[in-house]
Amino acid sequence: MKIVIAGGTGFIGNELVSHFEKQSHKVLILGRKKINKPNYFIWDGKTVEDWKNELKETDVLINLTGKSVDCRYTEGNKKKIFDSRTNSIKVLEKAFNEIGESPKTWIQASTSTIYRDEYESSNDEENGIIGEGFSVEVAKKWEKTFNEVKLDCKKVTLRMSIVLGKSGGAFPILKRMTKLGFGGKQGVGKQMISWIHIDDLKNIIELAIQNQWINGVINCVSPTPITNEEFMWRLRKRNFLSFGIPTSEKLLKFGAKLIGTEPELILKSRWVSSKKLDKFGYDFIYPTFDKALNVL
Template sequence: MKIIIAAGTGFLGKNLEKYFTEKGNNVYILTRSPKKENEIYWDAKTIGDWKNILEQSDVLINLAGKSVDCRYHEKNKAEIYHSRINSTKVLQEAVNLCSEPPKIWMNASSATIYVHSEKHLNTEENGIVGDDFSMNICKSWEAEFFRAQNQGMRKIALRTSIVLGNNGGAFPKLKMITKLGLGGKQGRGNQMVSWIHIDDFCKAIEWIIDNENISGPVNITAPNPITNEVLMKKMRRNLKIPFGLNAPVWQLEIASFFLNTETEILLKSRHVYPEKLIESRFQFSFPEFDRTVYNLLREGG
């Protein structure tokens, strides 16, 4: 296949590039800083020569968007919003100009689109979408993505949970704080954490490509969310760390200020279930958190 990954130089993009290249596919990366032969310059805002690479491609995957791991002041809020909307909008313009556009377009979204939920399990069908800054970003993002429908093109919004891997994302940070003896519960610890192993993330993307019946929003997450308290206990047990200091909300507020982030990232309860993947008989390699941690620690040391 010919696969285009827009903004593909981050944690998810690098893993997808490796996964699909090793299977014999041609993968091209759209990036602001091209360094390799398969990387093409784009600014995520305006049409350029990069649009030509979309011709006769099989899959377009858009991962563009400023990281939400920052303080939510007005400047960052605007960048978080515009980086997602503008990249989606300009890709749609480029797709419209193609004589043979991509057959499949997957656009990043987030499991954060669902409300804080400790009891209600959010599927694509019955998920409760709420109303705050983060959820409204996701709603606007998906609305822009699904605004236009191109004949013969399948569109999928990837409502991705926390992706765990050794070469980026949340896992190296979880490992570090656990080793430092700070691996207790955050806040009350009863917030649900939805997560997925990076290998299953890549497998799920391939599965969606191969299954023509899957379209629209798809929850990209393992089927067994756990509470923050249980997650941290499992991290301590697997790392053989006997204790972990709890972090009450007031401490997290202070720490997040100095770490230039927001407590929402740790305290929001993301209780999400991958109904579309399960119903299509996708087989997770790492459905349980213990198995995931064991594998990542064995692979990454």
């Protein structure tokens, strides 16, 4: 297959590129950095340029583009967070229109943060309750822009929970903090963490490409979300640490300002499940956090 990965230079992108290259697919990457590789093309994520010609005969388009939400939500950053997501979708649609083609499948990144701050029960694709606040608005606008794409292709929206991997994302930071002694619960510790191992995410994307019946929203989450308190306890245990300093909500808010991030990323309760993955009988490689920890 010919697979184009827009925003393919980040954590998930790099993982997907090597995954699909190992299977001898032809992988093309769109990114803003100056990288000298034959399958890499520079774009700005908002303007159709010569890169559009590289899209010819694309089987799968995977769009992961988005300014990281791990920053202070200043007005400037908020705009970049929104624009990077919506502009990339619009420009990819425009580019395909200009070459007069459509990919067979378009897989679009989104986030399970779209659901509400949830302490009562889990949110699946059918019955999940959409939340409110800045990050929810980002997710809603992101998905709305994608839903408005009129190309003749199968569309899949990945509502990803926190993706655990060694090479990027939030996990290496949490592990480092834990080893430094700050591996206690964060805030009240009762907030749920839905998570997925990067290898399962890659397999789910592959399933979504191969199975013609899978389309629409997929919650990319393992079947065993746990509380923040349990998450941190298991992480400490795995690293042979009997104690970790807990971080109060107040301290988290103060610390987040100092290091230029938002406390919501840690304090929001994300309790998400996937009926769709159940229905299609997806068999998780890492169904529990302990199993995932063994390889992280």
